[in-house]
Amino acid sequence: MTHRKSELPERQMPRRFKILSVEITGPHQSKVSERPDPHAAADIVKVQVLVAPMCTEWQNWREGKHSCELGHEAVGVVVDAAQSKRLKVGDRVVVMPHAGCGTCPACEAGEHIHCTEQRDLFVETSSSSGIGCYAEYLLKPDYLLYSVPEDIETDHAAMAVCALGPSFTAMERMRVEAGETMLISGCGAVGLGAVVNARTIGARVIALEINPYRAELARSLGAEHVLDPTASDIIDQVRGLTGGHGADAALETSNNPAAPPIVLELVRARGRLAFVTWSGELPVKRITGKGVEIYGSWHWNHQRFGEQMMQRVRDARPLLDKLTTHRFAMADVEEAFKLQATGRCGKVLLYPGAVPHAEPETSL
Ligand SMILES: [Zn+2]
Ligand SMILES: [Zn+2]
Numbered sequence: 001m002t003h004r005k006s007e008l009p010e011r012q013m014p015r016r017f018k019i020l021s022v023e024i025t026g027p028h029q030s031k032v033s034e035r036p037d038p039h040a041a042a043d044i045v046k047v048q049v050l051v052a053p054m055c056t057e058w059q060n061w062r063e064g065k066h067s068c069e070l071g072h073e074a075v076g077v078v079v080d081a082a083q084s085k086r087l088k089v090g091d092r093v094v095v096m097p098h099a100g101c102g103t104c105p106a107c108e109a110g111e112h113i114h115c116t117e118q119r120d121l122f123v124e125t126s127s128s129s130g131i132g133c134y135a136e137y138l139l140k141p142d143y144l145l146y147s148v149p150e151d152i153e154t155d156h157a158a159m160a161v162c163a164l165g166p167s168f169t170a171m172e173r174m175r176v177e178a179g180e181t182m183l184i185s186g187c188g189a190v191g192l193g194a195v196v197n198a199r200t201i202g203a204r205v206i207a208l209e210i211n212p213y214r215a216e217l218a219r220s221l222g223a224e225h226v227l228d229p230t231a232s233d234i235i236d237q238v239r240g241l242t243g244g245h246g247a248d249a250a251l252e253t254s255n256n257p258a259a260p261p262i263v264l265e266l267v268r269a270r271g272r273l274a275f276v277t278w279s280g281e282l283p284v285k286r287i288t289g290k291g292v293e294i295y296g297s298w299h300w301n302h303q304r305f306g307e308q309m310m311q312r313v314r315d316a317r318p319l320l321d322k323l324t325t326h327r328f329a330m331a332d333v334e335e336a337f338k339l340q341a342t343g344r345c346g347k348v349l350l351y352p353g354a355v356p357h358a359e360p361e362t363s364l
Contacts, residue, residue, distance in 0.1 A: 017037035018034040018035065018036065018037060019034070019035050019036075019037055019038070019129065019130075019135060019136040019137050020032050020033070020034060020035070020135065020136050020330065020352065021033060021035050021068060021069070021070075021129065021132060021134060021135030021136065022068075022070050022071075022132075022134035022135070022330060022333050022350075023066075023067070023068045023070075024057075024060055024061050024064065024065060024066055024067050024070065025066065026064045026066075027061075027062065027063060027064030028061065028062065028064070028337075028338075029061075029064065029334075030061055030333055030334050030337060031334075032330055032331055032333065033068060035068060035128075035129035035135070036127065036128050036129050037127075037129070037137070038125065038127040038128075038129050038130025038137055038138065038139045039080075039125045039126060039127050039130075039139075040080035040081070040082035040125065040139065041082050041124060041125040041126070042082055042083050042124065043082065043083060043084050043086075043141055043142045043143070044082060044121055044124060044125050044139050044140065044141055044142075045078055045080065045081050045082060045084050045087055045139070045140055045141070045142050045145060046078070046079050046080035046082070046130070046137055046138075046139055047074070047076035047077065047078055047079065047093060047095060047137065047138050047139075047140060047145065048076050048077045048078075048079045048136065048137055048352075049074050049075075049076045049095075049133060049135060049136060049137065049138060049352050050074075050075050050076050050077060050092075050154050050351070050352075050353075051074065051075050051076075051154055051155060051158045051349050051350070051351055052071045052073060052074045052133040052134050052135075052158075052330075052349070052350045052351075052352070053073040053074070053158050053159070053161055053162065053163060053189075053347055053348070053349055053350070054071070054073075054134075054336060054340060054347075054348040054349070054350055055071065055072065055073055055162050055189070057070045057071055057134070057337075058336075058337045058340035058341055061337040061341075062337075062341055067132070068129065068132070069129070069130075069131040069132035069135075070132045070133070070134040071132045071133030071134040071135075071350075072097035072098065072132075072133060072161075072162075073095070073097070073133055073158065073161035073162050074094075074095040074133035074138065074158070074161070075092065075093065075094055075095065075148065075154050075155075075157045075158045076092070076093060076095060076138070077090060077091065077092050077093070078090060078091045078093060078145070079137070081142070084142040085142075086142040086143065086145075087142050087145060087147070091145075091147055092147065092148045092154065092157075093145035093146060093147055093148060094145070094146040094148060094157055094158075094160050094161065094302070095133060095138065095140055095144070095145060095161070096112065096113075096140075096144040096145070096146065096161070096299070096302055097113060097144075097161070097299060098112065098113060098115070098118060098144075099118050099119040099120075099121055099140070099141055099144065100112030100113065100114075100115030100117070100118060100119075100144070101115050101117040101118070101119055102119075102141060102143050104116070104117055107143075109301070109303075109304075110301040110302065110303030110304045111301055112143075112144060112301075113298045113299040114298065119141060121139045121140075121141075125139055127139060134330065134333065134350060135352065136352045143303075144302075146160075146302040146306050148310075149310055151314070152310060152313055152314065155320075155324060155349060155356075156313050156317060156320050157310075157313060158349065159193070159313060159316075159320045159323065159324070159347065160300075160309050160310070160312075160313055162189065162190060162193070162299075163189055163190070163192075163193040163196075163320075163323060163347045164193045164196065164197055164300075164309070164312060164313070164316070165193075165299050165300040165309075166190055166193075166194075166253075166276035166297055166298060166299055166300070167184075167190065167191075167193055167194035167197045167198075167251055167253070167276065167297075168197055168300050168305070168309060168312060169297045169298075169299065169300045169301065169305075170194070170251050170274035170275075170276060170295060170297035171194075171197055171198065171201060171203075171249075171251070171274075172305065172308075173274065173295045173297060174249045174251075174272035174273075174274055174293070174295060175272070176198065176201055176203050176248075176249050176272075177201070177202075177203070178201060178202025178203060179202065179203070179204070180203050180204070180248040180249060181203065181204045181205075181206060181241075181242050181247045181248050181249075182194075182198040182203040182204065182205050182206070182247060182248065182249050182250070182251070183205075183206045183207075183208070183238065183247035183249070183250040183251070183263070183266050183267070184198065184205060184206070184207045184208070184218075184223070184250070184251050184253065185207075185208045185229065185250065185251065185252045185253060185254050185259050185262075185263045185266075186208065186209065186252065186253040186254025186255070186256070186259070186277075187207055187208075187209035187211070187214040187215065187217065187218045187223075187226070187253075188214070188253060188254070188343075189323075189346060189347045189348075190253045190276055191207070191209070191214075191218075191251075191253035191254070192214065192217060192218060192221060192323055192346050192347070193323065193347070194251050194253060195207060195218050195221045195222060195223050196221055196222075196316050196319045196320065196323055197312065197316075199221060199222035199223075199319065200312060200315050200316045200319065203249075204224055205218075205222060205223040205224055205225075206223070206224060206225045206226075206227065206238060206241055206242075206247060207223040207225070207226045207227070208226070208227055208228070208229035208234075208254070209226055209228075209229070210228055210229065210230060211343045211344075213343065213344040213345075214343065214346075217322070217323075217325070217346050220322055221319050221322055221323065222319070225241055229254070229256075229259070229262065234262065234266070235262070235265050235266065238266045242268065245268040245269070246265070246266055246267050246268035246269075246271060247266055247267055247268060247271060248267075248268060248271055248272070249267070249271055249272040249273070249274075250263050250266055250267045250271070250272075250273045250274070251273075251274050251275075251276065252273070252274070252275050252276070252277050253276055253277060254277065255277040255278060255279050256279065256280070257279040257280040257281075258280065259277075259279075259280055260275070260279075260280035260281060260282050261280070261281070261282060261283055261286070264282055264283070264286055264287065264290070264292065265286070267290070267292055268290075269290045269291060269292075270290070270291045270292070271290070271292055271293075272292065272293045272294075272295070273292050273293070273294050273295070274294070274295040274296070274297050275294075275295070275296055275297065276297050276298065282294070322346070323346045323347050324346065324347050324348075324349055325345045325346040325347065325348070326339060326345050326346075326348045326349070327348070327349045327350075327351065327355045327356075328348065328349070328350055328351070328355065329350075329351050329353070329354055329355050330350055330351060330352045330353075333350060336348055336350060
């Protein structure tokens with residue numbers, strides 16, 4: 001496969017259009033800006049964004065990290081398929097993050113998120129916008145777009161990115177089964193998505209969270225207990241709820257550097273532990289002593305698990321409606337960032353167009 005710019009055919013589309021996308025302009029400051037229209041080329045497809053779930057971008061807003069290309073989660077519609085043989089105009093697709101090369105061993109196995117040879121979509125398409133999802137249009141190699149089955153609603157399909165994806169993989173690799181006790185550390189959007197995955201599998205959930213809003217949301221999603229991870233007797237509390245042994249499996253989502261060694265203590269001997277986070281350290285002595293299996297899990301493999309993920313989305317519909325607590329039009333992105341900074345939300349959805357009518361069950 002070649003992606004050299006000189007070998008790409010000339011696109012005939014006039015380059016006079018502008019698109020709207022979110023820009024962070026300073027600490028606690030953002031606006032919707034006009035940007036150049038991105039161009040599809042070769043296997044890089046142009047997608048009109050229908051909905052962009054918000055992830056951790058609000059932290060960049062808080063810190064004032066300037067960017068015009070925000071967001072890595074979306075569901076959209078193909079508007080220019082260029083030379084793609086996988087997709088055509090009008091296809092509704094889940095947009096996977098990043099731009100893995102598509103040809104290395106990780107990508108060939110469908111593990112694109114772990115690719116170390118990211119493609120430069122700007123260079124390959126002669127575009128200067130279209131990498132971020134908080135925008136009207138984006139660009140993506142066609143193998144990183146997953147067609148949404150007809151029967152799945154756009155907002156539900158959008159939960160297949162970071163809301164369900166990281167914990168879906170973690171639980172698949174930990175082989176979590178119905179009836180097992182799953183401990184979930186942290187109830188942000190990823191942790192709450194983990195509660196949804198665990199409950200849909202049929203596992204019992206013990207969650208850790210200090211934010212009262214999120215603790216209540218975790219309970220409403222089916223967590224049997226939500227405990228304060230800073231309690232001095234947290235290890236005894238969890239052992240007391242698990243026959244004295246600890247949880248069968250645990251997932252750390254809080255990204256608190258103090259969490260990993262505590263979560264390790266909350267897993268039973270020969271249990272399983274997964275991380276979707278990037279902070280903290282573990283004592284090798286305790287890993288070996290307990291014989292715990294440990295997994296690093298970043299995202300999900302749409303090539304291998306696409307159908308299972310879509311079935312998970314179907315099975316979890318009522319919970320996904322509860323998980324999605326707020327919806328904003330892109331024009332109101334500043335309000336969305338402010339809300340996320342309070343932590344009083346579950347998954348927040350951003351729409352380049354108007355917000356669709358929210359279903360009554362979305363209120364907590
Ligand atoms: Zn690759
Ligand atoms: Zn995300």
